[in-house]
Amino acid sequence: MKQEMVTFLSVLKDDILDLTKYLYNNPEESFYEYKAYNYISGLLKGFGFKVESNYLNMPTSFYAQYGEGHPKICFICEYDALKEKGHVYGYNAESAISTAAALALSRIIPKVGGSCIVIGCPGEILSGSKITMLEQGTFEDLDAVLMVQPHVVTCESGNSMAVLPLQIKYTENQNNNDITGNYSALDACLFTFDALNMLSKGFGDNCFINGVNVNSINDAFPQSVEAKFCLRAPSSMIANAIEDKIKNFINMTCSLLNISSELHLYGMPCKELITNSTLDRLFSHNLKESGIINIDGVKNIYSPLTLGNVSHVVPCIHPYVSIVENNSIKYGTKQFADATISAYAQDVIMKSAAALAFTAFDLISKQSLIGEAKTELKSNTTNMKYSEHYI
Known part of the structure; x- marks a missing residue:
């Protein structure tokens, strides 16, 4: 044959x-x-x-x-x-x-x-x-x-690597006041990526956060900011565990800075x-x-x-x-x-x-x-x- x-x-x-x-x-x-x-x-x-x-x-x-x-x-x-x-x-x-x-x-x-x-x-x-x-x-x-x-x-x-293309959107709340402090959506975004840079060291040598892209309204203190990035890991299970850490940090950030957030995919995830x-x-x-x-x-x-x-x-x-x-x-x-x-x-x-x-x-x-x-x-x-x- x-x-x-x-x-x-x-x-x-x-x-x-x-x-x-x-x-x-x-x-x-x-x-x-x-x-x-x-x-x-x-x-x-x-x-x-x-x-x-x-x-x-x-x-x-x-x-x-x-x-x-x-x-x-x-x-x-x-x-x-x-x-x-x-x-x-x-x-x-x-x-x-x-x-x-x-x-x-x-x-x-x-x-x-x-x-x-x-x-x-x-x-x-x-x-x-x-x-x-x-x-x-x-x-x-x-x-x-x-x-x-x-x-x-x-x-x-x-x-191959598992990849999650994630997008965070931070939006200022209308009820910001002097008691909670005035923080911009951009502040929240910068705070998040500073923290992710530190957190990524604990993910392991084969885990990465890259392809970061930040978009905002063209002014000094934008009310809404979107940040895209790719989360890469050796397996989808590890990517999922890292995503959970990111979600927890975003929730903490929103609570601290009185900012609203959304986290979702901007592309197809790959196992x-x-x-x-x-x-x-x-x-x-x-x-x-x-x-x-x-x-x-x-x-x-x-x-x-x-x-x-x-x-x-x-x-x-x-x-x-x-x-x-x-x-x-x-x-x-x-x-x-x-x-x-x-x-x-x-x-x-x-x-x-x-x-x-x-x-x-x-x-x-x-x-x-x-x-x-x-x-x-x-x-x-x-x-x-x-x-x-x-x-």
């Missing part, structure tokens, strides 16, 4: 190269990826996938399926870019890997059963669409979610990525079998991944493959974007696609592996408690 997929991938090579180059030449901003969406969904339709367009009323999202019933193995396509800089995050190559893997798996689905799913997820750079899809139940019926991130290193799937070691082990073995031998351990990142939320519901992996020959090239640069269409990158894309397809085949042909992956996920999440912000 695996050899049949390899043979089919060799036939697809030009189609996948064309896809990678097309997305490279047509970078589109988050949620405006109409060309990418049409190209990828059209390619899948051409090979017999049933494609639901404008999935969940998101114009550049799609849900494609080949086959029926379980196991349902899902591949993720992300395809937005920075319009002025291009595919500096390599989502064109990522989509090429997922699409090629899905097409290879579809070749053998009639013989082994199950379903091959491809979900087009727009807007990853701007917090993504996967969290909305999760809220709508998209991932609940899936057995595994697989994707590979092109990078400057080849590493096993690791963890930490829980890498499924069962899936990661399978993929690493298949990556070596496909010809990519050197894997440099686990890669943990300090950025949020919307796949993190999904990983708390269905077994997921997010490994990395290096698509660069020149070690001086940095991820997230124009040079990296250019490297995605090199001959070297194309070879890595096809090998990674093969490894992803092999992993999916392993899960379908030996369904006890799916049971193992789901048992592991349940073990990792059973005692987790989430705040109201998290799904």
